[in-house]
Amino acid sequence: MLFKNLTTLQIGGPAKKFLAVSSEEELVQAIEYAKKEKLPYLVIGSGSNLLVADEGFDGLVIKNEISGISGMTSKSGTPLQELVDYTIQNGLSGLQKLAGIPGTVGGAVYGNAGAYGQTISDHIVSVDQLNNSDCAFGYRDSIFKTTKQPILAVTFQLEPGDPETLKKEAEEVLSKRLVKYPPGIKCPGSFFKNLIASQIPPEALKNIPPDKIVYGKLPAGVLLEMVGANGQSLDGIEIASYHANLFINKGHGTAKAFYSLAKTYAQKVKEKFGITLEPEVQFINLPPLT
Ligand SMILES: Cc1cc2nc3c(=O)[nH]c(=O)nc-3n(C[C@H](O)[C@H](O)[C@H](O)COP(=O)(O)OP(=O)(O)OC[C@H]3O[C@@H](n4cnc5c(N)ncnc54)[C@H](O)[C@@H]3O)c2cc1C
Incomplete structure (x- = not known):
């Protein structure tokens, strides 16, 4: 099973082994099997918050379909x-x-x-x-x-x-x-976490218009926009022109391109504001951005 078929971003290489489970017993058995075989395992839901390496995941992927x-x-x-x-x-x-x-x-x-x-x-x-x-x-x-x-x-x-x-x-x-999310968009939601306003160093906050703080948070998209991220692209990955924290797979994007584009703009934010952006999206088989 390819992760590109398991994620809303539609990117990612193969899972060595894959199992969908629809009961607690099946899930427990799947985990026991992985432990016995010394395979790393990963429980996923709908894959709507994942960035998975182009090389995939060398273990057992358990898709959770236990519902009710x-x-x-x-x-x-x-x-x-x-x-x-x-x-x-x-x-x-x-x-x-x-x-x-x-x-x-x-x-x-x-x-x-x-x-x-x-x-x-x-x-x-x-x-x-x-x-x-x-x-x-x-x-x-x-x-x-x-x-x-x-x-x-x-x-x-x-x-x-x-x-x-x-x-x-x-x-x-x-x-x-x-x-923000037209039907069919291939993305993992917002890529970076927003920032808790009270935790931003005053030095950095000085450069940000106060009306940008919403529900006590500074949207990461505001900082990304201020370093020119909107509309930028790399090898099939595009940052939305209307929202700088939205990285979209235009159809043939790779995890490598996604990672590289995200890293470039996280670095620009760091250089300009001294703020480290943290991904909200979960990385599978990829190193941390910073
Ligand atoms: C268009 C779009 C809009 C979005 N908008 C928002 C938003 O407004 N707010 C927001 O918070 N998020 C948003 N997201 C992100 C995403 O939808 C959420 O993070 C969602 O809760 C992930 O659920 P999932 O089942 O798809 O998890 P997955 O992506 O499958 O997994 C995410 C992580 O959770 C772990 N996990 C999943 N299920 C289990 C389990 N049963 N036990 C243990 N670990 C588990 C996985 O191992 C993985 O690390 C958006 C995503 C998209 C694509």
Whole structure:
């Protein structure tokens, strides 16, 4: 199986072995098999936040298709959109602004996905055996990035809300998202993490118009734009002309070109502002950018 068929970016070489699992038992067996064979393994969801090397991954890739929602608990392979729709229909408020984020619930927990001021971890009670506070959630961060422990089921606590109002909020978000991410776009979402405004050194902040800070964050795209990233391209990878943190595969792009373009503009930001941009996208079989 080629990663270009497993990722929204449609880039990446072969997985040595590949298995899609639809039950917890299958997932456990797959991991046991990998351990026995001394194969590295990787659990993925919908591949919407991955940049995978052109050489692929020399191990077992386990695609999580364990899905279902019961009460306030969702299995990790459930599409996030399905969970969002479920909460809206049941008059539960707190996840409606995550409408339109591709991927599974497990992937969203791993990277603590969020949008338009809502973040998944704000409404999580527990992930498998761990309480919310054990999950070390931070901005696009969780303990699972360190432990690599497979996420199986997630339990939420949400506030009551009016289904019509929630639906309207989700629709508003979806129409905004359509402008940034037209259907069929080959990308892994925003490439770099935004910056927490309170953590930016005052020296660097001086050069940035204050109205660029949104929800307490400085979008990485603002810095990238200020170093001329918009519309730049390299070997089939293009930075959107309307959004400098959006790197798009125009059809024949490679991980090598993507990596190189991202590195060039991260370096320019570093030189101009003294700020190190960190990728939000997960690298598979690629060295860190900095
Ligand atoms: C068009 C577009 C728009 C996007 N917009 C947003 C946005 O607004 N906000 C946002 O936060 N993100 C956004 N993203 C990024 C992406 O959708 C999220 O990061 C999503 O939550 C990833 O889920 P996934 O199932 O695709 O994970 P994958 O990409 O398959 O995996 C991502 C990481 O999670 C790990 N992982 C996945 N499932 C499990 C599991 N069950 N157990 C353990 N580890 C697991 C993988 O090993 C990998 O390291 C966007 C992406 C695209 C393509």
